[in-house]
Amino acid sequence: MDFKKLLDDYMKQLDCTAKDLAEKSGLSAATISRYRSGDRTPEDGSENFARLINGIVSIAESKGIPDISEQSVSDSFSPYIRNSVDVAHFQKNFHTLLTVVPINISDLARFLNFDPSYISRIRNGQRQPANPAEFARKISAFVAGHCQTEEQKAVISSLLHCPMEELSNYTDFQVRLTDWLLAGVGAVKDSMTVFLKKLDEFNLDEYINVIHFDKLKVPSIPFQIPTSRTYWGISEMMKSELDFLKATVLSKSTAPVIMYSDMPMKEMAKDPEFPKKWMFGMALMLKKGLHLYQIHNLDRSFDEMMLGLESWIPMYMTGLISPYYLKNTQSNTFLHLLKVSGSAALSGEAITGYHENGKYYLTKSRREVEYYQRRANELLKNADSLMDIYRSEREAELNAFLISDTRKSGKRRGIRSTLPLYTISEELLERILIRHGMDNSQKQRIKKHVKAQKERIVSILASETLEDKVPALTPEEFRKNPPVLDLSGIFCETNLPYSEEEYRTHMSDTQAFSQKNSNYILRISTAPTFHNLQILVHEGQWAMISKSKAPAIHFIIHHPKLRNAIENFIPPIVE
Numbered sequence: 140m141d142f143k144k145l146l147d148d149y150m151k152q153l154d155c156t157a158k159d160l161a162e163k164s165g166l167s168a169a170t171i172s173r174y175r176s177g178d179r180t181p182e183d184g185s186e187n188f189a190r191l192i193n194g195i196v197s198i199a200e201s202k203g204i205p206d207i208s209e210q211s212v213s214d215s216f217s218p219y220i221r222n223s224v225d226v227a228h229f230q231k232n233f234h235t236l237l238t239v240v241p242i243n244i245s246d247l248a249r250f251l252n253f254d255p256s257y258i259s260r261i262r263n264g265q266r267q268p269a270n271p272a273e274f275a276r277k278i279s280a281f282v283a284g285h286c287q288t289e290e291q292k293a294v295i296s297s298l299l300h301c302p303m304e305e306l307s308n309y310t311d312f313q314v315r316l317t318d319w320l321l322a323g324v325g326a327v328k329d330s331m332t333v334f335l336k337k338l339d340e341f342n343l344d345e346y347i348n349v350i351h352f353d354k355l356k357v358p359s360i361p362f363q364i365p366t367s368r369t370y371w372g373i374s375e376m377m378k379s380e381l382d383f384l385k386a387t388v389l390s391k392s393t394a395p396v397i398m399y400s401d402m403p404m405k406e407m408a409k410d411p412e413f414p415k416k417w418m419f420g421m422a423l424m425l426k427k428g429l430h431l432y433q434i435h436n437l438d439r440s441f442d443e444m445m446l447g448l449e450s451w452i453p454m455y456m457t458g459l460i461s462p463y464y465l466k467n468t469q470s471n472t473f474l475h476l477l478k479v480s481g482s483a484a485l486s487g488e489a490i491t492g493y494h495e496n497g498k499y500y501l502t503k504s505r506r507e508v509e510y511y512q513r514r515a516n517e518l519l520k521n522a523d524s525l526m527d528i529y530r531s532e533r534e535a536e537l538n539a540f541l542i543s544d545t546r547k548s549g550k551r552r553g554i555r556s557t558l559p560l561y562t563i564s565e566e567l568l569e570r571i572l573i574r575h576g577m578d579n580s581q582k583q584r585i586k587k588h589v590k591a592q593k594e595r596i597v598s599i600l601a602s603e604t605l606e607d608k609v610p611a612l613t614p615e616e617f618r619k620n621p622p623v624l625d626l627s628g629i630f631c632e633t634n635l636p637y638s639e640e641e642y643r644t645h646m647s648d649t650q651a652f653s654q655k656n657s658n659y660i661l662r663i664s665t666a667p668t669f670h671n672l673q674i675l676v677h678e679g680q681w682a683m684i685s686k687s688k689a690p691a692i693h694f695i696i697h698h699p700k701l702r703n704a705i706e707n708f709i710p711p712i713v714e
Contacts, residue, residue, distance in 0.1 A: 142219040143177040149212070153198045164194025180220055188220060189276065189314045213273060225322070229271050230264050232320050233278070237262055238331070238704065240286060240294055250281045262707060275320040276313070283312040331704050332668075334445050334452075335684070339556075339669040342689040343456045367507070370499040376402070376476075376487060377413045379499040383478050383485040384420030386503060388427060392481025396429050397515035399465075400476040401436035402487070403494050404447050414450065425459050429480070434463045434522050437700055444700070456692060458530040463522035464698055477515055484511035525701075529693040531630035537693055538591075538628075544677060545598050551605040554674040554708070556667060556687075557622040558609055558642070560589045561596040562649040567641065571624065575635050588629045597656070606660040609649065610667035614639065620670045623687065627673065630691040676706045 150160065157175065161168045166187060173179040174191070181188035192212045199207035237244070248255040251274075260266040261274075268274035286295060289303075296303045299319045306312045370379040387396060407413055424431065433451065437444050454460045474494065476487035482503060489497030502508060529537040553559065568589060572582045599605060612622065621636040637645065646663075653661040673685040682705035684694045696702050 141177070142180045142216065143175055145215060145219060146174055149195055149207075152207075153195065153202065153204065155198050159198060160191075160194050163197045164190045166190050166194065182220065186314045186318050188216070189317060192216070193310055213276070217270065217273065226267050226271055227264070229275060229321055230261065230267075233275075234262050234707070236278075236282070236298070236320065237707070239298065240282070240291065242282065242285070246285070247278070247281055251277055259707065272317075272321060276317050278320065279313040279316040282316055283309050331445060331708050334449055335669065335672060335674075335708070337449055337452055338684065338686065339672045341452055341456060343453070344689055346453050346456075366504050367500065367502040370487075370501070372497065373407070373495050376497060376499050377407055377410065379485055379487070379501050380478075381413075381416055381420060382501055383480075383483055384417070384424065386483035386501070387429070387480035388420065388423045390480070390482030393428060394481025395432060396424060396478070396480045397432045397434070397512075397519055398478040399434040399436070399515070399518055400478070400487075402474050402476055402489065402497070404450075418450075418453065421454060425454075425457060431460045432463060432519055433460055434465060434518060435525055437464050437525075437698060448701075455528060455694070456690065458528055458532075458692070460528075462525040462528075463519065464525045465518075465521060466523050477511065477518065479508065479511045479515040482508065484508045486511060523698075525696070525698055527695040527697075529695070531691065534630055540695065541595065544680070545595050547677070547680065548603060549680055550603065550678045551599065552676045552678070552706075553605065553607040554668070555607060555609050555625070556669040556672055557625050557637075558645045558649055559592075559596075559607060560625055560628075561592040562652040563589065563645050564648050567644050567648060571635060571637070571641055574638075577635075584629060585624075585626065585631070588626070592628065600656045600658040602658075604658045604660060606662065607649075608662045608664050609646075611646065611663045611665050612642070612667065613665075616667065617642070620667075622670075625673060625685075625687060627685045627687045627691045627693065632688040632691050634688065674705065674708070676702075678706060682706055 150157075153159075157168060157171045160166075161171050164171075170179070170187065174181070181191060192209055195212050196207060196209050236242070244255050244258055248258050251258070257266065261268055282295070283306075286292065292303050292306050295316070296306055299306075299315055301315060305315060368379075368382070370376060421431075431454070433454075435444075435447060451460070451462070455462070472491055474487075474489040474491055474497065476485065476499065478485040483501065484507060485499065485501045487497055487499035502511075527540075565586075568586065569582075572585060577585070596605065610622070617639055622642060623637065624635040626633075626635065649661060653659050671687050671689075673687070675683045675685070682696045682702045684696070684705070686692050696705065
């Protein structure tokens with residue numbers, strides 16, 4: 140049996156001509172002729188193969204012939220067609236699809252008749268589907284059937300580089316998506332990677348110097364605006380934001396500031412000057428000593444959500460911001476903005492899709508400000524903490540959290556820019572500390588921290604798994620960005636870099652630790668993604684991003700959407 144013989148058998152069973160099959164499949168008569176003669180065989184996962192299958196199934200259905208389904212035809216042809224699927228490419232695109240399109244993994248797994256954990260392992264590159272092309276077609280069938288809103292199609296059309304109209308037909312939708320999964324080029328940047336890269340590279344001291352934060356003086360001249368003012372459209376909306384900041388900074392009030400907005404971010408991000416002015420106003424509020432409660436709207440597209448969080452990185456790094464998010468799903472019809480200080484209130488509204496027609500109202504009227512303060516406080520009561528931010532003054536709280544988590548079940552996963560302290564030998568640690576001239580009190584503090592880490596991790600590994608991805612560095616990479624001891628847990632910002640020999644020895648210690656502890660899974664990467672970040676995930680519970688210096692800080696994230704994105708984060712391959 141070969142491809143052409145099997146195709147002839149199907150045509151005999153269906154009692155159809157090459158013309159009939161061409162019309163039903165959308166393939167040309169010449170293509171059908173080449174398939175029948177054996178001059179050409181379709182490629183697995185190709186659009187032509189999918190069309191051929193659909194044509195055969197369509198004819199079978201019209202003639203009432205049972206037992207001919209998309210699955211059965213595909214399985215019959217599979218042994219006889221060309222298979223040139225790049226599995227790594229498919230996995231990357233599959234991960235991108237799940238990241239940018241709101242797909243319920245449990246529903247997808249149920250549709251595919253797989254366990255959700257198996258889907259996650261394929262997504263993360265830990266497993267490969269037996270038949271990638273068939274797997275891709277089934278995924279596409281699910282997405283084509285479940286992603287039918289205009290918003291979903293807009294995201295997918297951007298991903299596929301095709302007009303939305305080409306996704307209006309189920310078959311075309313499925314074929315287009317299958318082709319992209321197997322061979323398409325990703326159209327979107329990985330927003331999570333961009334966010335983490337910016338966090339990795341951000342230096343608060345440099346930022347403070349650039350904006351001259353230490354030299355900032357809070358003006359005392361009152362901001363001369365009418366008691367109230369109305370603003371229209373996007374450009375005036377940006378002005379209203381800046382006027383609110385001015386009114387707040389230049390008032391005598393030191394009351395906390397509460398801010399919320401679910402307005403689209405991308406239009407404002409296009410203006411090169413607005414972000415600078417906005418950031419300057421925010422810096423002045425912090426300089427004045429105001430406490431900021433930022434209520435984020437995370438019921439947006441993933442890209443929008445990450446774009447919004449990116450702009451807050453400098454603010455988060457100060458430790459002076461309390462970030463929150465609303466628990467309840469917001470309406471997709473109306474857009475709102477509410478920002479309130481002790482002296483001013485800014486309220487805005489627009490209809491989704493007509494942001495440019497929005498109206499914004501700034502007031503300094505005492506009675507109106509009190510009204511909006513009540514609204515903002517009620518909004519804050521309905522919000523949850525987006526993330527817990529730990530600076531050095533909260534070291535005891537961080538340790539208490541990690542110790543309490545030790546007893547909780549669940550898989551752990553680490554993505555590291557250096558080696559974990561809990562695998563280092565006492566001899567090597569001592570040698571590194573001596574070489575760097577650490578005094579006795581510093582040495583004892585570090586040793587105590589390392590001992591506590593080892594005890595906590597060994598306790599976890601007694602019943603749960605921990606997978607660590609650690610970097611193996613080339614001599615060139617080592618010279619360019621020498622790794623350091625990870626002392627972020629004790630908020631030590633003194634760099635203690637490894638020598639190449641010390642790093643190799645610690646890597647050997649880590650491999651030995653893996654052999655000794657069966658629940659410890661060590662994965663060595665030859666392409667380090669970050670230089671100053673450690674990521675630890677407790678699946679289904681929380682994700683922690685730790686930054687070693689400038690400053691040392693830890694973000695523990697509980698929000699499901701953001702946590703899930705970090706949980707499924709795949710470090711990009713660095714060329």
